[in-house]
Amino acid sequence: MPPSSVSSLAPERVLTPAGGEMGERIRAFDWSTTPLGPLSQWPASLRTTVNILLLAPLPMALLWGPEGILLYNDGYARIAGGHHPQVLGLPAVVGWPEIADFNRGVIEAGLRGESLSFKDRHLVLHRNGVPEETWLDLTYTPVTDEYGQPMGMWAIVVETTERVKEERRRRRAETSLLVANERIQLALDAGAVIGTWVWDIPADRFSADARFARTFTMNAEHLEEGVPLARAVQSIHPEDTARVEELIARAVREGGLYRAEYRVRQWDGSWMWIEANGHCERDAQGRALRFPGVLLDIDARKKAESRQAFLLALSDRLRPLSEPRAIMSLAAELLGRRLGIHRAGYAEFDASQTMVEFVTSWSEGPLGPLEGRYALALFGRPVVAGLESGQTVIFEDMMRDEGAADVSDALGARAAVVVPLMRANLLRGVLYLNHREVRAWPPEEISLVEEVASRTWEALERALAEKELRELNVSLEKRVEERTRERNRLWELSQAPFLIADMEGRWVSMSPAWTTLLGWSEDELLGRTSEWMEHPEDRNATRSEVSQLSEGQRTLRFENRFRHKDGSYRYFSWLAVPSEGLLYCVARDVTEDKQREAELARTQEQLRQSQKMEAVGQLTGGIAHDFNNLLAGIVGALDLLARRIKSGKLDNVQRYIDAATASANRAAALTHRLLAFARRQSLDVKPTDINALVLSLEELLHRTLGENVSLKTQLKADLWTARTDANQFESALLNLVINARDAMPDGGKLTIETANTHLDESYVRAFEGLAAGDYVVMCVSDTGTGMTPDVVAKAFDPFFTTKPIGQGTGLGLSMIYGFVRQSGGHVRIYSEVGQGTTVKLYLPRHGAEAAAREKVAGEAQRALEGETVLVVEDDPSVRMVVVDVLQDLGYRALEAGDAKQALPHLEGRGRIDLLVTDVGLPGMNGRQLAEIARQKRPGLKVLFATGYAEGAAVRGGFLAEGMEMITKPFPVDVLAARLRAMLTPD
CATH class of the missing domain: 3.30.450.20 (PAS domain)
Structure with missing residues (x-):
């Protein structure tokens, strides 16, 4: 650069006050350490360029000189993130090492005077210390000095990351919904059916209805009588035939559904898209017999998809182009090949609107390219008038159109389409299509041509706008003086x-x-x-x-x-x-984004409601089935018992009592399993020695397994203490052993192992509600039949069972799952068909290193003299039973139907040794009543009875000192033993 350009501005005018935060940073930066040198020695063109940069409303950066020194404004600083302000004054390849090759190519292009443009360019940036997937709209324009020499590169940077990610998420959701809706529509939309068929496979006799015959251009009478399959598929497009035959062969060979999309020749020689749906029927020996199916008309959809794919490909290929001739040439060629015509191109009009010049022309076949300038009058006033009004002009045969025969001779074409290209309501050019022979132009083709013309014209306008932007850099100082006008020009283009x-x-x-x-x-x-x-x-x-x-x-x-x-x-x-x-x-x-979000939310809510109703239906159906069976046993036994007592025949009374009791106990077990599945059972969570429990059950497990299944235990010597309910754990272990036994009908080996483990954050992240930490693991492994992945996925579902009807409720594993998750633990199943199954129970480690031992209640003892129990129960039948038991045992029993009736007893001076109360009382619940009772009678013993208690899900967080809980329904002797244990001092 000549020395005279080094300092044409005074140092104080290097940067204007409008520079904002970045202006202050640039003024304060020590430029003497960079290739640019001190501010006072900057070239005038650079100083003026920086002023433009700081005033720009869009995020912009300047890559100056061969090193690509980075200067930028406040908008770019926000996009730079953690790289700002360190990259200020650094070469771009140094400041952004992760995209050094990309920036090196941009700098080299700028110094060659080339412009670059990228739409939604994907880059991986380390803006905040970690790799981030980023999408950007980037426009690069060379910066020249007053001698026209490229000195650097403008960069307009607009981040589109969130939009791109949202569009990808939306497309995935829309695709899933479209596929689901399409399959439903194919089953319900009878209007889309265009034919039915039946193929007799052993006889190779293919028969179909008249609609099928029309679609396949076949004789309807022959098809009604039946023809070989090979004859029926002759109308399929050659490119689709092999694929369709393979799908048919696979359906016959493997069975199941058949679905294929392909093209079929029509009477006029065109091709029609159809979808064939059918299935292969087999006999008891698996031999293929019949193959019925239907045809669906998908021609419009497939053509629309093809059109959209073509338009997207066109846009993608036009986007990187910046030269108008290149844009028009590519569009003409792609459109000409798409429609199978002989010539396509672009012509433009001069300012006087009297001459037309054929700028670009693509041709293939009998027509050569069009070149040169022609008088506009050659094309006739009606044609020109139609184009000037913005109308597309269409000729199927110009020789038959008065006034167009001369044009046909001049162009050598018989058929033509001409689309006007307007700018500011003036005809500036046309996109034309020519064909040597007479040709019809269907409406869908005209629509496509007009859409291509519109998109191509937009790309051309963009290229012209970029060209104008490059030309605006010729005089940098003038751009500073006219910055308001330039800003408005940018706004108008955006x-x-x-x-x-x-x-x-x-x-x-x-x-x-x-x-x-x-x-x-x-x-x-x-x-x-x-x-x-x-x-x-x-x-x-x-x-x-x-x-x-x-x-x-x-x-x-x-x-x-x-x-x-x-x-x-x-x-x-x-x-x-x-x-x-x-x-x-x-x-x-963002209006359309909001509408899409609302629609997606509605769709997701409908899906959730559907899933809820399906689960409720499954659960209630199973409960109704099992309880009806249990109630039949109870009601029937009680009815027979009443008849025998009434007739005085007491010889079989105990038999009926035993039957009703057994059914009632089974009903109680079912409710416990349901509560475990729902995670609403009352858990007595305590420090528990898992090894000791396993050893105590070992003899029972041997008897349960039988002689043809061997049992092996591998218990870790220094096993941690677990935090769980010992009774529920024993029940879970017994359930797992029974399941393993049933999976080994011919015998095998069952292994029970215990171990200590730690689950870290990376593991528990995949399981909702599971905390990282130490766990005690119990593994139950068998060598049985194993399970398929589908069965494993549904193993914890309520009422799901692979056992025959009557041999399993399907609540065993769901009860185990609910109990373990309610305890704060985790369950996993590992299984392979033919290799066996392993079930792992993860139970939280307890802080204490010794398991608490529960007192074993002995036989029920009678009450001591004067001992008084207050019974609060809203169910009259339950209250009557409890009071009668207490009186039979010698207790003085007081009774109340709710907390309000109980308060006078508690406020009185009479003796009360123990309060027995239901948790779920109407109004004031049992826990609240116990608090009031202890305020009036400190140290009063309380026994809670519960069938379902939201607040009593885990006893450790519900019971205070001197409180116990018993779960309904309970045997009379268990109630009596619990009362005696609570009233007897340690």
């Missing part, structure tokens, strides 16, 4: 709504996008705050946000609603920064 407001929120300047989005004109919006069009529910929050901005705070993400001119409301997400008495704001219209 679809994002930009806004500048004063500190009170009055709109000072706005981009045209606001009028597009809301319908209000610029005169209606400027000079006012937005309060008049804010949604009433958002008004206070919006005023508060404006107040915080006026105090110097930035808005990184704020959402509110503005009223459209038609009365509807639209959602906007805001970024705003206060600077020099003004608020610089960028909004994003």
